[in-house]
Amino acid sequence: MRFLDLVATSAAVSATSGRRAKVELLAAALRGLAPDEIPAGSAYLAGELRQRQTGVGYAALRELPPPAAQPVLTVTDVDTAIDAIAAVAGPGSQARRRELLGRLFTAATADEQQMLVRLFSGELRQGAQAGLLADAIARAAEVPLPAVRRALLLTGDLKMVAATALTGGAAALGEITLRVGRPLAPMLAQSAPSVDQALAVTGTPAVVDVKLDGIRIQVHRSGDEIAVFTRSLDEITSRVPEVVAAVRTLPAREIVLDGEAIALDAAGRPRPFQETASRAATRAATRGARPSATAGLSAEVAAEQSANEPVRSFGAAPVGPAAPADRATPTDSATTTGRAGHQEPATPVGPAPAQLPAPVRPAPAAPAVRAAAGSTGTSVLTPYFFDLLHLDGTDLLDAPGRERWAALAETVAAPQLVGRVTVENVLAAADAFAAALDAGQEGVVVKSPDAPYEAGRRGGGWIKVKPRHTLDLVVLAVEWGSGRRRGLLSNLHLGARDPDTGGFVMLGKTFKGLTDELLRWQTERFLELAVERGDWVVRVRPEQVVEIAFDGVQTSPRYPGGMALRFARVVRYRDDKSAAEADTIDMVRAIHTGRVGG
Structure with missing residues (x-):
């Protein structure tokens, strides 16, 4: 496909107000892409580049060469050129990058140059958000929209989902499942101004979790390999050795955990958020979903893409040898419920305990966590977990919360669990909210024990309550x-x-x-x-x-x-x-x- 055709589609989408008309325009463009053009083309339609980092700053886009009189660029030409620009490194890289950028813009017409500038700068605002593109992918591939949405949430990669749907149809989308090592969009919480309004949505009984003032983490483990991802699916494994060390002690062969990491002072109160966030700055992180872009594609398309896509290791190098479970010593407010030496796949059954034994004020970091933190030269970043998405071959996304949390309590030691209590009425929920604030935390998250894990959605299953x-x-x-x-x-x-x-x-x-x-x-x-x-x-x-x-x-x-x-x-x-x-x-x-x- 000519790059100019995508430029024209982008302009038409921007000039169109109706959602249905936007979807039709996007779907027509997606259908016109060749199989090997889909990852780059769908990214352009979403207003982004397939390559996450290019080294091209705004200053490099201020002075452009005269535009070409006639369109000659294809989608593949543009993607190949940007790949070459992104790969430049070492001495003389600035001059070489400028040369390659000049070649690309010299071959582009005025309209193409304008779109390229917006793609490089991240300022392409055409109203084609992820929701619209999901609709367009479903329309172009003639597949059910729910299948596209679920695949998008499980992979976090619109380019991969577009390629899978357009080359393999509904059957290929159905093969996309939770994969240990590939991050998925986290479940999100709605907001309510008070715990009574939150309970009106979730119903009772409900579970009330302490909302830590930390960073969201999703941790994947397969054997000795561990990867840690942020809320935005960036990989930060090498930046958080404490999290790696904590998960390495768990009695599980394969596991996917959802939680928070937080820097605490000696009294167990949260340090300033900026101190926690600086350890996981996403500008220094690696996008986790991108290396999986060939998953689910036809063999031919996957082979062609693999030649251009770097392969990421599952996670950072192990932090010390794998060790037996290193449980923190239980205290009066926290007792150990883990299954030391557990190796068999688990099928969680039965209700969650009335109250998981985890304090409102997080317990001190375990020895393995403190030892790993010594390599960073900064404060200890301690992980606390509140959900379990996969355990030893069993996916738990569609299981109700009570089953996921029961399995979590059996797998993770109590001091590493987020503070949690089951409440039957507003008074008990208000007490939990007050206790969380007294401990210096952000507030609480009220959760329905019947709700599945709705990846990427802000549904009614989780309601967060803050004091402002x-x-x-x-x-x-x-x-x-x-x-x-x-x-x-x-x-x-x-x-x-x-x-x-x-x-x-x-x-x-x-x-x-x-x-x-x-x-x-x-x-x-x-x-x-x-x-x-x-x-x-x-x-x-x-x-x-x-x-x-x-x-x-x-x-x-x-x-x-x-x-x-x-x-x-x-x-x-x-x-x-x-x-x-x-x-x-x-x-x-x-x-x-x-x-x-x-």
């Missing part, structure tokens, strides 16, 4: 500070994601909650993302997500959305989230009308 409104927003611009903040980027322009346009709607500004350390960090960060530097305002690429606490939403004619946040303040930067995962303007409207908590 919070939203994950995107920084659109930053103002230079004055007074003692002179020379530092300070006041943040905040935007909510608009799922209809693919853009962002500004909701206000804030400089509250910024420490001196954060001011220095964000100045460096936003100068990296700058697309326009003024004497007063620096406009940035909309990539950085920040969690904002606020007291409410008020009507305001000052901003395009007609709303503004009241008393907005920075809680933390969310390097574990992409801009595509930021909260939407619809969520803000719901808070404004009192229909939902933040």
Whole structure:
């Protein structure tokens, strides 16, 4: 397919408001791709490059050669050229990368150059989000939409799912299952302003988990190989040896765990979130899903792709030899329930215990975890787990929570479990919420014991409750500070994601909650993302997500959305989230009308 045809599709999608019409345009383009063009072509339609890192910054895109008069580029030509650019390394790499980039842009027409700039910069906003592309893949391949969605959630890789559906149909999609070593989209929680409203959704009895102020981790183990992934499916195994060491002690041959990792002080209270997050910065991580892009394809397509796709090891090198179960000594508030020496596949049955023996305040790190942390030269990052997705050959995704959690309690020692209690009424849930806050944690997650693990979905099975409104927003611009903040980027322009346009709607500004350390960090960060530097305002690429606490939403004619946040303040930067995962303007409207908590 000509690259220009994809450019035309992108422009048509951007100019079209109706969802059905967008899907038809995308589906027609997908059907026109040759089998070996599908991974790159579907990525372009999603507004991204197949290659996660290219080394091309915004500065390299400012001065472009004159465009070609006639279109000559194919999708394969563009993908091959970008592969070559991404592979450049070593001495003289900057000049070589500039040369290759110049060749690509010289061969591109004006419209093609414009799209390439947006793809390289990550600023292609055409309203073709993952949901629309899932619909388009189903339409183009003539397969059921639920099969596409489930495959997408299990792989986290739209390119792979598109290629599988278009070359193998529904049968090939059905062969995509949870694979140990390949991350899947984590289950997410809705928000509620209070525990009574959360229980109204989940029903009773319900399970109340402590919501740790850490980073989400998904850990895969197969024998001696262990891989750790973030919420955004980036692999951080080498950065968290403590997590590797903790999972290595478990009595399981194959296991997939969902949990949190957190830095604690000597008293067991959480350290500042930035300290935890810095250990797992996604900009230094490796995307976990990409190396699996050939799974499920026809042999011919897989072979061709494998020639261009690097093969990732399952995880980092083992942290010391595999050791027998190293259980932490039980305390008065935590007793060991693990099955030492367990080797047989488990089929979890029976109800979960009324209360899993894990304290509200996390137990100290086990000796193996502390020993592994010594290699990092930083504070101990301790893992705590709250769900089990696979155990020794048995997938547990579709099992109700009570069965997954019973198996979890039998496999993971109590000190490494997130604090959890079963409640029958609002009073008990409120007590659990208060205890979590007293321990310095974020809040609680109220869970239905009947709910399956809905990968990638924010369903009604899990409801999070925090003591304030919070939203994950995107920084659109930053103002230079004055007074003692002179020379530092300070006041943040905040935007909510608009799922209809693919853009962002500004909701206000804030400089509250910024420490001196954060001011220095964000100045460096936003100068990296700058697309326009003024004497007063620096406009940035909309990539950085920040969690904002606020007291409410008020009507305001000052901003395009007609709303503004009241008393907005920075809680933390969310390097574990992409801009595509930021909260939407619809969520803000719901808070404004009192229909939902933040």
